[in-house]
Amino acid sequence: MILNKSWYKKDTVVIxxxxxxxxxxxxxxxxxxxxKIVETEAYLSTQDLASHSARGETKRNKAMFQEPGxxxxxxxxxxxxxxxxxxxxxxxxxxxxxxxxxxxxxxALMKKRRNxxxxxxxxxxxxxxxxxxxxxxxxxxxxxxxxPLFIEDxxxxxxxxxxxxxxxxxxxxxxxxxxxxxxxxFISRK
DNA sequence: GACCAGATTGTCT
DNA sequence: GACAATCTGGTCA
Numbered sequence: 714m715i716l717n718k719s720w721y722k723k724d725t726v727v728i729x730x731x732x733x734x735x736x737x738x739x740x741x742x743x744x745x746x747x748x749k750i751v752e753t754e755a756y757l758s759t760q761d762l763a764s765h766s767a768r769g770e771t772k773r774n775k776a777m778f779q780e781p782g783x784x785x786x787x788x789x790x791x792x793x794x795x796x797x798x799x800x801x802x803x804x805x806x807x808x809x810x811x812x813x814x815x816x817x818x819x820x821a822l823m824k825k826r827r828n829x830x831x832x833x834x835x836x837x838x839x840x841x842x843x844x845x846x847x848x849x850x851x852x853x854x855x856x857x858x859x860x861p862l863f864i865e866d867x868x869x870x871x872x873x874x875x876x877x878x879x880x881x882x883x884x885x886x887x888x889x890x891x892x893x894x895x896x897x898x899f900i901s902r903k
Numbered sequence: 904g905a906c907c908a909g910a911t912t913g914t915c916t
Numbered sequence: 917g918a919c920a921a922t923c924t925g926g927t928c929a
Binding site for chain 1: 908
Binding site for chain 3: 792
């Protein structure tokens with residue numbers, strides 16, 4: 714079942730935790746890929762200088778200020794895209810970065826896109842999972858309750874959640890806003 | 904118009 | 917473990 718709009722109406726940090734274990738599904742002409750979310754990071758509006766929204770809305774981060782439950786995809790380091798789920802009310806500017814997935818379906822397609830045979834290296838990083846799932850900038854601002862890109866609920870699963878500091882940032886690096894499933898071999902970094 | 908930092912990855916040591 | 921590659925948006929260093 715696709716997570717509906719009302720599911721996204723809660724605190725960004727709560728969503729970051731609850732997205733763990735959910736399925737990210739992308740349907741393309743080449744086939745469908747599904748990955749279980751095993752690692753996320755929350756980016757807040759205020760008191761979070763690492764967030765793109767810290768200095769207000771611009772053309773680039775526009776999607777971040779939409780209603781919750783949309784995608785925010787941005788280009789970084791000249792080569793890569795990162796995929797976020799928007800949260801918080803329209804105009805606030807918060808989001809959850811999806812950092813790693815456990816491949817569930819469409820493994821052959823993911824391998825083809827990633828040019829790599831090792832499943833532990835297919836989606837173990839924010840830019841890697843974007844490539845493996847064929848996500849493009851065209852999907853920036855996409856409503857994640859609609860096809861072809863959406864997040865699906867899963868059966869109740871039991872796992873322990875680890876909360877720690879975020880990765881790859883210099884500002885507000887001390888904030889404990891990163892979450893991942895304990896002992897998952899598919900996360901980006903320990 | 905120019906300059907610089909950046910929510911990363913792959914490659915080399 | 918260290919660092920280069922690569923380019924766009926935001927700021928004016």
